[in-house]
Amino acid sequence: MTITAPTPPTDDDITRIVSDYVAERASIGVKFAQAHATVTTTEGEVTVVFDPALAGMTDELFAELRPFDNLAACAGNPLAGNDDVGAWRRTRLIRVDTLLRGGNDLGSLTVHELHQRATVVPKP
Numbered sequence: 001m002t003i004t005a006p007t008p009p010t011d012d013d014i015t016r017i018v019s020d021y022v023a024e025r026a027s028i029g030v031k032f033a034q035a036h037a038t039v040t041t042t043e044g045e046v047t048v049v050f051d052p053a054l055a056g057m058t059d060e061l062f063a064e065l066r067p068f069d070n071l072a073a074c075a076g077n078p079l080a081g082n083d084d085v086g087a088w089r090r091t092r093l094i095r096v097d098t099l100l101r102g103g104n105d106l107g108s109l110t111v112h113e114l115h116q117r118a119t120v121v122p123k124p
Contacts (some may be wrong), residue, residue, distance in 0.1 A: 008091040011041040014079070018046055018096075021078040031055050032066050032074070037101055039075075044094040046073040051101040059100065070107030071098035073117060080118035087101060090115060 010016070018039045025033035034055035040047050045080070050071065052062035068074050079089045090111050098106040098114035 002116055006088055010092070011043065011075065012047060014041040014044070014092060017078050018048065018075060022048070022075065031057065032071070035062060038073075043061050044092045046079075046093070047078070048072075048096065048098045049101055050106060054074045054093065062100075066106075066108070070109065071095045072096040072107045072109040072114075076109055079111075080114040082115070082118045086115070093124065101124070 018041075022036045023035045026036065028090065032050070032055075032084070035050045035057065037051040037054060038047075039049075044114045048071070051060070052059050057065070061112045072095075075098050078097065079093055080086060081089070092115075093111040095108055095110045095116065097108045100106055
């Protein structure tokens with residue numbers, strides 16, 4: 001009996017997964033998600049660009065209010081799961097980069113770093 005592994009997700013699949021996650025967060029009022037401008041994936045490398053003006057904020061206010069020092073931690077969340085779905089999503093993923101429109105770096109995480117964040121059990 002031969003067991004075949006599922007086909008890895010395409011770049012379009014990964015883009016859709018991240019875009020849908022950020023759009024869902026934006027729809028419930030999460031300001032940083034409302035500032036999301038674009039998501040692209042090229043050969044497993046995801047780039048999420050934020051434009052604070054889309055959420056009615058200045059760049060300075062966005063920097064003050066953003067919930068993570070490294071926005072890749074949040075943008076990469078739907079790819080980090082410690083289950084079969086998360087594992088399947090990561091078969092194609094190399095890293096997640098986040099940028100402010102204009103190119104300022106808002107943080108990056110590799111596929112290994114994303115998965116590690118999802119599997120770390122906090123100490124009591």
